Amino acid sequence: MAGDSGAVDRAQALLAAGRAQQAVDLLVDAAKRGDGDALYELALWHVYGTPVPRSFAAARALFEKAGAAGHRAGALTHAVFVALGAGGPSDWRAALALMDKAAATDPVAARQRDLLAAMALRPDGNPAAIPTIERLSQSPDVRIVRSLFSAAECAHFAALSQPLLTPSVVVDPATQRQIPHPIRTSAGAVLGPIQQDLVIHALDRRIAAxxxxxxxxxxxxxVLRYAPGQQYRLHHDCLPGEANQRVMTVIVYLNDDYDGGATQFPAAGTEFRGRTGDAILFVNTLPDGRVDERSRHAGLPVTRGEKWICTRWIRARDFDPWGMRPS
Structure with missing residues (x-):
């Protein structure tokens, strides 16, 4: 059974009151009775390591049980865990089989399955081919990939992120409080492992390729949304003092029915405004790992409509995405 939110609400109230063990006991008991909401919430607790120990294996098993109990998000997240290899082996074919099973009764899963079916994928989930890459600039190193995403895939991105969008903020180092982002005026959402679905994971693999x-x-x-007048002022994407640096940035344009909003590289004397599904790739560091100051770029102000993009910052080494909580 999918369950109601009663056990989860009571557990959250107990947590807020500082009664963590009682909250855990309550949720574990509800999960044992097959309450899908409780199974899903308990899985999330194991993902983030509070108020129970972090265990991806336990989370994967609980997501599977939640899905079997009729919990839609549990079934879809279980498929993502299987594709990622979180808490167990990575198996793209098994993840697709889980999606097929969910699609039989869930229209959301059916739409995702249709998007996946339209992709040219190898058995491991990687793309069979990618479009031609064009060079826009040698220094900084800027390249373009036309139609990296389809229009349907772009629309899926926007729809998935729409409910998660919040104004762009940073943490004030003096007060540790969130304040409006000083150079990026937009709304954004991060699609971490819990927020993403199998479609997003397949597109992550396409970006990597x-x-x-x-x-x-x-x-x-x-995912970032820029309204008229909003922009991302001149900056580079490297992080101060970061050992595992952002060596490359990939931006995919999710729509093109707006004016303004080009991505500008002043050092190269060039700018690019992609059509729906186009991507721009650029390198942020020099061969010795230092910041390439010529990679500074700006998202120019939007003058009409809304500009939607998705950005993937690529690190020098593997990056752990699991510290991010649902929005």
């Missing part, structure tokens, strides 16, 4: 990197190097995709 296009950028000649490993999918494990990428941060979770960030």
């Amino acid at each position: 296009a950028s000649a990197t490993r999918v494990e190097q990428g941060e979770p995709l960030t």
Whole structure:
């Protein structure tokens, strides 16, 4: 059974009151009775390691049980865990089989399955081929991939992220409080392992193939929406003092029915405004790992409509995406 939210609500109230063990006991008991909501919530607790120990294996098993109890998000997240290899072996074919099973009764899963069926994928989930890559600039190293995503895939991205969008903020180092982002005026959402679905995971693999990197190097995709007048002022994407640096950035344009909003590289004297599904790839660091100052770029102000993009920052080495909580 999918269950109601009663046990989860009571457990959350107990947590808020500082009664963590009682919250855990309550949720574990509900999960043993087959309450899908309780199974799913308990799985999330194991993902984030509070108020129970972090265990991806336990989370994977609980997501599977939640899906079997009729919990839609549990079934879809279980498929993602199987594809990622979180808490057990990575098996793309098994993940697709789980999606097929869910699609028999869930229209959301059916739409995802149709998007996956339209992709040219190898048995391991990687793309069979990628479009031609064009060079826009030698220094900084900027390249373009036309139609990396289909229009349907772009629409899926926007629809999935729409409910998660929040104004772009940063943490004030003096007060540790969130404040409006000083150079990026937009709304954004991070599609971490819990927020993403199998379609997003397949597109992550396509980005990795296009950028000649490993999918494990990428941060979770960030979707950004810019309204008229909003922009991302001149900046580079490297992080101060970061040992595992952002060596490359990939931006995919999810729509093109807006004016303005080009991505500009002043050092190269060039800019690019992609059509729906086009991607721009650029390298942020020099061969010795230092910041390539010529990679500074700006998202120019949008003058009409809304600009939607998704960005994937790619690190020098594998990146752990699991510290991000649901929005």
